[in-house]
Structure formats: structure tokens, C-alpha cells
Amino acid sequence: MSSLLLKTVHISSATGSYILFFLRGIWSLNGSAIMSQRWIKIVPHVVDTLLIVSAITLAFSIRQYPFVNAWLTAKVIALLLYIGLGFVALRYGRSKTVRLSAWIMAQLVFTYIVLVAISHNPWPFGS
Numbered sequence: 001m002s003s004l005l006l007k008t009v010h011i012s013s014a015t016g017s018y019i020l021f022f023l024r025g026i027w028s029l030n031g032s033a034i035m036s037q038r039w040i041k042i043v044p045h046v047v048d049t050l051l052i053v054s055a056i057t058l059a060f061s062i063r064q065y066p067f068v069n070a071w072l073t074a075k076v077i078a079l080l081l082y083i084g085l086g087f088v089a090l091r092y093g094r095s096k097t098v099r100l101s102a103w104i105m106a107q108l109v110f111t112y113i114v115l116v117a118i119s120h121n122p123w124p125f126g127s
């Protein structure tokens, strides 16, 4: 696969993951019936799997790796945090306040991942 195509798959699946997470947060907090539809249990998993597979393939293609290159270590740790916060926001949060807070924090973490991706720097906020 060409590196341009690979990067397009990675960025598209990252965008798709974000949009689906954003919408599921709203639907879940509103108690919408959409959350019990079949596709909502399948499509996000497919998109997130694509995101992770493209991330690993991209890392090999540019020969930079998590736990070797700091910016990729930061991305992996932040991705785990994003996933954990997603679980709290969409499933395990006990109150609406907890779920809403986790939903907002997950989006801040996502923004951090994008900034790290663009800057190749685990501290992308300037010196």
C-alpha cells in the first residue's frame, strides 16, 4: 500500500473514530434509542480497528516505534487514555456528570493526539 494511501486511511479512520465518539456521547447522554441499534455496536469497532492497524503499519513504514520514539510512545499512552475515558463516557460512568466529564476529557486527549501527530513532539504546546 502506498504511504499516501496508508496515511489517508489512518487520518480518515481517526476522523471517523472521533465523529462516532462525539455522536455516541450525545446519544448516550440523551438516552437516545439510536444507541441500541445494531450498527452502533459494530461500525465503531471496525473504524477503531482500522485506526490501530493503520497506526502500526505507518510506524513500520517510517521505521519509528512506540517506546523507541517519544512522540509515538505519547500517542499510544494517550490512545489508551482515550479508550479508557470512552468506556467511562459511554458505558461505566455512574452519573451523568461523570459520563459528561469523561466525554469532554476524551476529546481533549484526542486533540492532544492530533497535535502530537502533526508536530512529532510529545509536548506539542511550544517551549
Ligand code: HEM
Pocket (backbone or CB within 6 Å): 010, 011, 014, 015, 051, 055, 056, 058, 059, 060, 062, 066, 072, 075, 076, 079, 082, 110, 113, 114, 117, 118, 119
Ligand atoms: C486517536 C488516535 C490517533 C489519531 C487521532 C492520530 C492522528 C494522526 C494524524 C492526524 C496523522 C497525520 C500527521 C501529519 O501528516 O502531519 C498521523 C500520522 C501518524 N500516526 Fe497517528 N493517530 C492516532 C494513533 C496513532 C497511534 C496509536 C500510533 C502508533 C503507532 C500512530 C502512528 C502514526 C504514524 C507512524 C504516523 C505517520 C507520521 C508521518 O508519516 O510523519 N498513530 N496520526
